[in-house]
Amino acid sequence: MAGLTLYDKLWRSHLVLERDDGSALIYIDRHIVHEVTSPQAFEGLRLAGRKPWRVGSIVATPDHNVPTTSLERASGVEGIADPISKIQVKTLDENCDELGILEFKINDRRQGIVHVVGPETGACLPGMTIVCGDSHTSTNGALGALAFGIGTSEVEHVMATQCLVAKKMKNMLVQVDGELGAGVTPKDVVLAIIGEIGTAGGTGYAIEFGGEVFRSMSMEGRLTVCNMAIEAGARAGMVAVDEITLEYVKNKPFAPGAHWDLAVAEWRELHSDADATFDRVVRLDGGKIQPQVTWGTSPEMVLPVLGAVPNPDAESDPVKKTSIQRALEYMGLQAGQAITEIPVDKVFIGSCTNSRIEDIRSAAEIVKGRHKAASVALAMVVPGSGEVKAQAEAEGLDKIFREAGFEWREPGCSMCLAMNADRLEPGERCASTSNRNFEGRQGYGGRTHLVSPAMAAGAAIAGHFVDVRQFSATH
Amino acid sequence: MKSFTKITGLVAPMDRANVDTDLIIPKQFLKSIARTGFGANAFDELRYLDKGEPGKDNSSRPLNADFPLNHPRYQGATILLTRENFGCGSSREHAPWALDEFGFRCIIAPSFADIFFNNCFKNALLPVVLPAEVVSLLFNDMYACEGYQLTVDLQEQCVIRPDGQSYPFEVDAFRKHCLLHGLDDIGLTLQDAEHIKAYEAKRRVSAPWLFDTAY
Numbered sequence: 001m002a003g004l005t006l007y008d009k010l011w012r013s014h015l016v017l018e019r020d021d022g023s024a025l026i027y028i029d030r031h032i033v034h035e036v037t038s039p040q041a042f043e044g045l046r047l048a049g050r051k052p053w054r055v056g057s058i059v060a061t062p063d064h065n066v067p068t069t070s071l072e073r074a075s076g077v078e079g080i081a082d083p084i085s086k087i088q089v090k091t092l093d094e095n096c097d098e099l100g101i102l103e104f105k106i107n108d109r110r111q112g113i114v115h116v117v118g119p120e121t122g123a124c125l126p127g128m129t130i131v132c133g134d135s136h137t138s139t140n141g142a143l144g145a146l147a148f149g150i151g152t153s154e155v156e157h158v159m160a161t162q163c164l165v166a167k168k169m170k171n172m173l174v175q176v177d178g179e180l181g182a183g184v185t186p187k188d189v190v191l192a193i194i195g196e197i198g199t200a201g202g203t204g205y206a207i208e209f210g211g212e213v214f215r216s217m218s219m220e221g222r223l224t225v226c227n228m229a230i231e232a233g234a235r236a237g238m239v240a241v242d243e244i245t246l247e248y249v250k251n252k253p254f255a256p257g258a259h260w261d262l263a264v265a266e267w268r269e270l271h272s273d274a275d276a277t278f279d280r281v282v283r284l285d286g287g288k289i290q291p292q293v294t295w296g297t298s299p300e301m302v303l304p305v306l307g308a309v310p311n312p313d314a315e316s317d318p319v320k321k322t323s324i325q326r327a328l329e330y331m332g333l334q335a336g337q338a339i340t341e342i343p344v345d346k347v348f349i350g351s352c353t354n355s356r357i358e359d360i361r362s363a364a365e366i367v368k369g370r371h372k373a374a375s376v377a378l379a380m381v382v383p384g385s386g387e388v389k390a391q392a393e394a395e396g397l398d399k400i401f402r403e404a405g406f407e408w409r410e411p412g413c414s415m416c417l418a419m420n421a422d423r424l425e426p427g428e429r430c431a432s433t434s435n436r437n438f439e440g441r442q443g444y445g446g447r448t449h450l451v452s453p454a455m456a457a458g459a460a461i462a463g464h465f466v467d468v469r470q471f472s473a474t475h
Numbered sequence: 476m477k478s479f480t481k482i483t484g485l486v487a488p489m490d491r492a493n494v495d496t497d498l499i500i501p502k503q504f505l506k507s508i509a510r511t512g513f514g515a516n517a518f519d520e521l522r523y524l525d526k527g528e529p530g531k532d533n534s535s536r537p538l539n540a541d542f543p544l545n546h547p548r549y550q551g552a553t554i555l556l557t558r559e560n561f562g563c564g565s566s567r568e569h570a571p572w573a574l575d576e577f578g579f580r581c582i583i584a585p586s587f588a589d590i591f592f593n594n595c596f597k598n599a600l601l602p603v604v605l606p607a608e609v610v611s612l613l614f615n616d617m618y619a620c621e622g623y624q625l626t627v628d629l630q631e632q633c634v635i636r637p638d639g640q641s642y643p644f645e646v647d648a649f650r651k652h653c654l655l656h657g658l659d660d661i662g663l664t665l666q667d668a669e670h671i672k673a674y675e676a677k678r679r680v681s682a683p684w685l686f687d688t689a690y
Contacts, residue, residue: 009543016667016669016670016671016674017667019649021647021649021652022646022647022648022649023647023648023650025664025667025670025671025680027671027675030683035565035568036506037507037566037568039508040508040510040568041507042512043508043661048661050661053671054675056686058507064505065506079586082527084506084507084530087505087506088506088507092636125684125685127682132563133566134565134566135564135565135590148590148594148649149566150566150590150592151566151567151568151571151590151594151597152510152568153568153594153597153598154593154594154597156661157661158661160661161661161662161664161668161671162671162675163664163671165660165663165664167647169630177578193506199560199563200493200559200560200563200586202585203560203587204589230564230590233560233563233588233589234589235590236588238581243651256684256688257689259687262682262683262684263682266681266682269681282574291548298493298495302585305487312548316558319491319558319559320492323491323492323493324595326491326547350526361537364642368484417497417502417565418502419502419503419505419506426526430494436495436564436565438495438497438498438564439497439498439520440498440501440520441497441502444501444526445526446522464601
C-alpha cells in the first residue's frame with residue numbers, strides 16, 4: 001500500500017465516522033470566530049435551542065469591521081463611528097459573553113486579524129483541524145494542520161456538533177525547489193504558483209507545499225503562502241511539520257505545556273510519507289521566480305515586475321479574451337504597458353497575508369531613510385495584531401514608517417476588503433499586500449495590484465511599481 | 476431548509492468566468508447581522524450605476540441598463556447560467572443568500588469554487604456542473620431564444636432542454652438526499668452524537684493538549 005500524504009494523515013486522525021453514501025464526519029479541534037460570519041450562526045443556535053458542543057474549542061476576535069485609527073479605537077467598541085459596524089462588533093461581544101467564549105475584544109492586545117492571532121497565540125497548532133467562517137483560514141495549514149474556510153451554516157454546524165460533514169479532497173503537491181533570489185519573498189512564490197495553476201487550479205484539492213524553498217522558509221513565510229492557497233482554488237494549503245514549525249510553536253501562550261513532549265511526538269509524524277502518491281504534482285523552479293505584480297482583477301492575472309500588461313488579441317479562448325479585455329478596462333491599463341510604468345495612488349501594507357512582523361520589517365527595510373512619493377496620497381501600514389504592533393514599535397519600525405510619510409495604524413483587516421473606513425475611491429490605484437484584486441474589493445471602483453510588502457514599500461517610495469531588487473541595490 | 480426536487484424556469488446569463496463572491500454581494504452589505512435582506516443588493520456593482528450602501532432605498536437607485544439581469548426578458552429568472560469557477564473568493568454565505576433572495580434556485584456552470592458550492596447546498600440553491608461545451612451551447616440557445624427555459628431534475632440528476640435533450644450531472648448522494656427532503660444537517664449529525672463523544676473520549680487520552688483549557 002502506498003504511503004500517506006500529510007493531508008491523508010490529518011483526515012484520518014479526525015475521522016469520526018464514514019457513511020455509506022461516501023460522506024464523512026470529521027472532528028474540528030479549533031473554531032476561530034469573527035464578527036461578520038458568526039451572528040447568523042449564533043442566532044441559528046439560539047432559535048434551535050442548541051448550545052455550543054465544546055465552548056473551549058472556540059476563540060473569537062473582531063477584525064473585519066474594526067476601525068484602524070487610534071482616535072476611533074480610543075474608546076473601544078463604543079468609539080466605532082459606523083453604527084452598523086458597531087452593532088456587528090457588539091453582537092460578537094454579546095454572543096461570546098453569553099456563551100463563555102474566549103474573545104480578544106477590540107482593544108485587547110491580543111486582538112487582530114483571525115489568521116494572524118490564531119498562530120501567534122498558539123490557539124492554532126500542528127495536527128489540528130481548524131475552521132473559521134473565512135476563506136483565508138487556509139493560512140493555518142502552514143503549521144501542519146488541516147485548516148479551511150466554511151460558510152455561516154457550517155459555523156453553526158461546528159458550534160452545535162464539533163464536526164463537519166465533509167468529503168475527502170484530492171491531494172496536490174506543489175513542489176518548489178532551488179533557492180529564491182534576493183528580494184524574492186514568499187508572497188512572490190505564492191503569486192507565481194497561482195499564475196501557474198490558475199485561480200481554479202486547486203479546486204477540489206488540498207495543496208501541500210513541498211520542496212527546498214518551503215523547507216527553508218520561515219513560519220511566517222509559510223503562513224503567507226498557505227493563506228493564498230484559496231486564491232489558487234484550494235480550500236486548504238499545508239506545509240509539513242519540521243524544526244522550524246516546532247521552534248515557532250514552542251512557548252506560544254496556548255501551546256501545550258505539560259503535554260509538550262507528547263504533542264511533539266505526534267507532530268513529528270505530520271509529513272507526507274516518502275512513497276505517498278498525489279493526484280497532481282506541480283513543480284516550479286524557485287530560482288526562476290521574480291518579484292510579482294498582479295495587473296488584472298483575478299489573482300491569476302499576475303506577471304513578473306519586469307513584464308508588460310498582456311494583449312487580449314493574443315488570447316484565442318473567447319472567454320479568457322473577454323476576461324482580459326474587461327480587466328484592462330476596469331484597471332485602466334493598456335496592453336503592452338510596462339508594469340514599472342504603472343503609477344500608484346495608495347499603498348496598503350497589511351492583511352492576513354502580509355501583516356506579520358517579518359512583513360513589516362521587510363517593508364521597513366526599503367522605506368528606511370526614504371520618503372513616500374508626493375504623488376502617493378496615502379501609504380498605510382496596518383499590523384496584523386496588537387502583538388505585532390507592539391513588537392514593531394519595540395523595534396522602532398513605526399518611527400521609520402512615520403518619518404517616511406506613512407500612516408501607522410491599529411490592527412484589523414482594514415483596506416484588504418474595505419469593510420471599515422479604509423478604502424479606495426473610484427479609479428484609485430493601490431499597491432496592496434493583500435490577497436484579492438477583485439473588482440471593488442478594496443472599495444467601489446478601486447484598482448488593486450497585489451504585491452509583496454517590499455514591493456509595496458518600493459512603490460510607495462517611487463510612486464510607481466519598481467523592481468525592488470534594483471531599488472535595494474541603489475540604497 | 477427548503478427542499479429542491481425539480482424546477483422548470485427562465486434562464487438568465489452571467490456571462491463571465493471567475494465571478495467572485497465580492498461581485499455577488501459587496502462587503503458593505505456583510506455588516507448586517509440578519510440572514511435576509513441581501514437580494515436587492517445581489518450583483519450590486521453591476522446592477523446599479525451608483526454605489527450601494529446598507530439602508531439605502533434601492534428602488535430609487537439608477538439601474539445599469541447594460542446589465543443582463545436588468546433586461547425585461549430575464550425578469551423572473553430562476554436559473555443562472557454562468558462560466559468557470561463561479562463563486563470564487565470569500566467564503567461569505569451572504570452570496571448564496573443574496574442569489575436565493577434574488578429568485579435563483581439553480582446555477583449552471585462548468586465549475587464552481589469549493590466553498591461557494593458547499594454553501595449553496597445549505598440553502599437549497601442547486602449548483603449544477605455541466606461540461607463547458609454544453610454550457611456554451613446553452614448560452615447560445617438562451618441568447619437566441621427569448622423566454623428560454625430549462626428543466627432541472629435533481630431526482631433524475633439531469634438538465635433538460637426545451638427540445639427534450641437531457642444532460643446528466645453529478646451530485647453527492649448525501650447532499651442530494653438532504654436537498655430532496657429539505658433536511659437540516661445539524662439534526663442529522665446529532666443523531667451520531669454517540670460517535671462524536673466516543674471519538675472525543677479517545678482523543679482526550681491520545682492528544683490531551685487539544686482539550687487543555689489553560690485560558
